[in-house]
Amino acid sequence: MRPRALDEVVGQAGLLGTGAPLRRLAEGGPAPASVVLWGPPGTGKTTLAHLVSAAGGRHFVELSAVMAGVKDVRAVVEDARRRLGSTGQETVLFVDEVHRFSRTQQDALLPSVENRWVVLVAATTENPYFSVVSPLLSRSLLLTLSPLGDEDVRVLVRRALEDERGLGGAVRLDPAAEEHLLRIAGGDARRALTALESAAGAALEAGVEEIDVETLERAVDRAAVRYDKTGDQHYDVASAFIKSIRGSDVDAALHYLARMVEAGEDPRFIARRLMISASEDIGMADPTALQTAVATAQAVALIGMPEARIILAQAVVALALAPKSNAVIRAVDAALTDVRRGLAGPVPSHLRDAHYSGAKRLEHGAGYRYAHDYPHGVVAQQYAPDAVVGRNYYDPTTHGAERVIGDRVDRLRRAVRGLPAPEPAAGEQQPAPGAAPSAPEEPGATG
Numbered sequence: 001m002r003p004r005a006l007d008e009v010v011g012q013a014g015l016l017g018t019g020a021p022l023r024r025l026a027e028g029g030p031a032p033a034s035v036v037l038w039g040p041p042g043t044g045k046t047t048l049a050h051l052v053s054a055a056g057g058r059h060f061v062e063l064s065a066v067m068a069g070v071k072d073v074r075a076v077v078e079d080a081r082r083r084l085g086s087t088g089q090e091t092v093l094f095v096d097e098v099h100r101f102s103r104t105q106q107d108a109l110l111p112s113v114e115n116r117w118v119v120l121v122a123a124t125t126e127n128p129y130f131s132v133v134s135p136l137l138s139r140s141l142l143l144t145l146s147p148l149g150d151e152d153v154r155v156l157v158r159r160a161l162e163d164e165r166g167l168g169g170a171v172r173l174d175p176a177a178e179e180h181l182l183r184i185a186g187g188d189a190r191r192a193l194t195a196l197e198s199a200a201g202a203a204l205e206a207g208v209e210e211i212d213v214e215t216l217e218r219a220v221d222r223a224a225v226r227y228d229k230t231g232d233q234h235y236d237v238a239s240a241f242i243k244s245i246r247g248s249d250v251d252a253a254l255h256y257l258a259r260m261v262e263a264g265e266d267p268r269f270i271a272r273r274l275m276i277s278a279s280e281d282i283g284m285a286d287p288t289a290l291q292t293a294v295a296t297a298q299a300v301a302l303i304g305m306p307e308a309r310i311i312l313a314q315a316v317v318a319l320a321l322a323p324k325s326n327a328v329i330r331a332v333d334a335a336l337t338d339v340r341r342g343l344a345g346p347v348p349s350h351l352r353d354a355h356y357s358g359a360k361r362l363e364h365g366a367g368y369r370y371a372h373d374y375p376h377g378v379v380a381q382q383y384a385p386d387a388v389v390g391r392n393y394y395d396p397t398t399h400g401a402e403r404v405i406g407d408r409v410d411r412l413r414r415a416v417r418g419l420p421a422p423e424p425a426a427g428e429q430q431p432a433p434g435a436a437p438s439a440p441e442e443p444g445a446t447g
Contacts, residue, residue: 039145042188099131283328285400323400345385380418
């Protein structure tokens with residue numbers, strides 16, 4: 001079912017539009033020295049390489065970076081040089097998974113690219129800026145393939161059901177089975193067609209002409225995940241996922257993560273939920289949780305599925321096991337409540353901007369005390385508007401790092417508001433207002 005022409009290729013409209021470089025190349029136009037196709041598995045990289053080779057009668061040679069070495073590359077290049085010299089025929093060298101080539105192996109391609117002995121088409125599922133050597137990448141036309149959507153895969157599946165090159169109408173696909181097939185494909189056309197072929201064989205062997213969910217499950221050995229990415233199951237599973245992290249049940253959290261991953265949920269959605277959870281449910285009890293979640297989101301965007309599942313799982317484990325505190329969300333919501341009730345009032349005059357013409361006449365900034373001019377960088381003065389002076393929004397818990405923070409918050413409030421420090425216990429030295437107290441021992445991972 002590999003497309004025989006550009007019009008049969010689905011899901012890459014941006015690369016195959018009128019006048020696009022890849023379309024010109026596949027229609028026999030002049031070839032650049034090298035092309036790097038970057039995209040997820042099953043999005044058509046090999047297909048496009050075949051179409052490029054067919055255009056203009058080019059000779060096609062395919063190497064897998066998993067199996068080939070420098071010797072294989074040099075043999076192909078020598079053959080291409082002889083072919084070009086004797087018949088004028090260009091050779092397209094397609095290197096699949098070029099990121100698996102070592103730097104030495106990639107460097108071996110450079111002379112053939114620079115001298116145009118071959119038209120190199122390299123495919124990779126990893127970011128080429130990290131996985132392809134700079135000299136080769138700088139000589140290449142980099143084309144990014146988009147992940148296939150469910151509707152793109154649906155077109156390919158239905159085509160395979162009817163086309164004589166495929167199943168030729170020998171079986172039908174139940175609508176529920178079709179939806180399940182799209183879920184397990186995860187945007188990978190190759191995976192979808194492989195599963196369809198297996199399920200069709202199972203159905204015909206059983207003497208039936210329709211593939212249902214049960215037949216499909218048996219054929220691909222993968223249970224149907226009851227999950228609708230746009231319906232109630234989407235929100236129910238996501239809700240259970242976050243509540244399991246909040247409740248420190250690492251195993252339940254991993255279960256719901258697996259359900260979302262298996263159902264084809266957008267990993268960026270999962271990463272966003274983790275970032276929210278890191279502040280809402282952990283906050284200052286473990287300030288590194290947000291850093292972990294943000295790093296996870298960045299890594300997911302850089303790497304993509306299926307490897308991103310490992311990074312998501314690591315973040316889920318870290319957040320589920322972290323000490324918990326909702327003091328941050330309670331603090332900001334309490335402050336918002338006061339603002340919405342009208343408890344705002346003017347900014348104290350000494351805190352107002354004093355850098356514009358006329359500010360001095362209005363006495364803006366007059367009397368402001370620059371904190372760094374005082375011991376420990378803390379000085380007593382009014383910061384809050386009159387309407388909320390003395391309001392305490394942030395109320396640290398005794399979980400994790402907040403046990404340490406709580407003592408510091410109390411000392412700073414007293415110092416800033418000009419209140420006397422509490423009397424130290426017998427034999428205890430009063431710490432400075434800005435100093436961090438010594439950390440108490442942590443009794444357990446979940447606080």
